[in-house]
Amino acid sequence: MKKTTTQSDLLNMLKKYSADKATASERTFVEYYYDFFDQLNGDLIGFTPAERENLEGEMENWLLTQINAQKLPLAETKIRKKNLWPYLAVAATLVLMTVTGILYRRQHQPNDKIYKLTLINDVRPGTDIAILTLSNGKKISLEDAKRGQVARQAGIEITKTKDGQLVYKAIGKKNEDYPMLYNTVETPKGGQHQLILPDGTKVWLNASSSLKYPIRFAKKERTVQLTGEGYFEVAKDKTRLFKVFSAGQSVEVHGTHFNVFAYADEQFSRTTLLEGSISVSSQYNKTEHHFLTPGQQAIVNEKQFEVEEVDVNSIVDWKNGYFIFKEDNIHTIMRKLxxxxxxxxxxxxxxxxxxxxxxxxxSKNISEILKVLSLTGDVKFKVTGRRVTVML
Structure with missing residues (x-):
């Protein structure tokens, strides 16, 4: 009689693999399913305890059935050995997220309903795309520009690095009287970009955003104008404030790390501090301003000016390559997408x-994002061309 594989057997298999004592068939199993553990670490939507228990039981039954029926596919590529100990807790519950169409169900709902995504075509994620507009009105596609010098203006050399950053560097004489010239970097929908300003300040621009700035800052202050979303790591300069003007607010710093979220289609402008200190002022009421400490966010519009504690990781998720949702409304999520x-x-x-x-x-196609959202069973999606319909 064929031996039935148990959950304990699976844990022992992972331990043997980690100790380099697994058999060839055991290595094949671990390497094939490792990607599922890796996906789970970042992609599984939050379930209630009851839903997670149902899901765990369902996925355990499925996995053990595949093993006992000897349906495990062979690994097609060599995967470097990885430290699996952080995943043993995941293996213990056998919650696997596959990319081969395994469908999750909420067992407590009637008719054993399965949640689907209607996909006529897929949409790839955004990439590093931006347009640089020089002071003379000339527009340069930074995606198409070659590495090296992009432009030269008023004693400033503008270059594109091998990793795509735009860098401003003074090459003229410091005491020379240069005109005040402005450049603008604009990202379209589906684009993002990183640049280094003349003072060394680093700026990350999210999709559908723009930053207007002088190519050489004034002697008394450093001022930029932002639309959309940008993350700033401001170079320290005790003699010159760094000011960011955006929808309904201004931010003043000497040197710190913060994120500004100020899209025209959002109800509020939000400034979040990660490091140092900043002052946020309302442009609707000149007497209103607040000093933020790390972990705080200023929320501003015509009728409101509040400060609250936030999870900064979910605020700068976009800069770090993720979408992190924290009880976000579906409309807010879809605007980001x-x-x-x-x-x-x-x-x-x-x-x-x-x-x-x-x-x-x-970095995933739109279908993968929508599949994760649809696992809750509360919402469905249909993708046609570049149009997504959200349905109950």
Whole structure:
């Protein structure tokens, strides 16, 4: 009689692999399924305890059935041995997320409903795309520009590095009287870009954003104008404040790390501090301003100016290559996806009360993001061309 593989056997298999004592067939199993553990670490949407228990039981039954039926596929590529100990807890519950169409179900809902994504075509994620507009109006595609010097203006050399960053460097005489010239970097929907300003400040621009700045800062202050979203690591300069003007607010710093979220289609402008200190002022009420400490966020619009504690990792998720949702409303989520994937959104039904939590890589196609959201069973999606319809 064929021996039945148990959960304990699977744990022992992982331990043997980690100790380099696994058999050839055991190595094949671990290497094939390792990617599923890796995906789970970032992509599994949050379930309630009851839903997770149901899911764990379902996936355990499926996996053991595959093993006992000897249906495990062979590994097609050599995978470097990895330290699996952080994943033993995952293996213990056997919660696997595959990319081969395994469907999750909520067992407590009637008719054993399966949640689907209607996919006529897929949409690839955004990439490093931006347009540089020089002071004379000339536009340069930074995606197409070759590495090296891109332009030269008023004693400033503008170059593109091998990793695509735009860098400003003074090459003229310090005491020379140069005119105040401005450049603008603009990212379209589906684009992002990183640049280093003349003072050494690093700026990351999210999709559908723009930054206007002088190619040589003034002697008394450093001022830029932002639309959309940008993350700043401001070079320290005790003699000159760094100011960021955006929708309805201004931010003043000497040298620190912070994120500004100020899209025209959002209800609020949000400034989040990660390091150092900043002052945020409302442009609607000149007497209102707040000093932030790390982990705080200023929320500003015409009628409101509040400060609250936030999870900074979920604020700068885009800079680190992820979408992190923390009980975010479906409309907020879809606006983020629309900017990054350059898609249009339609809604069918009243979806105002739908909130989601989870973490997904921004490098995935739109289908993978929507699959994760649809696992809850609360929402469906249809993708046609560059249009996504969200349905109940």
């Amino acid at each position: 629309a900017r990054w994937y350059n898609i249009d959104i339609d809604y069918a039904g009243n979806l105002d009360d739908l909130n989601f939590s989870g973490k997904v890589s921004r």
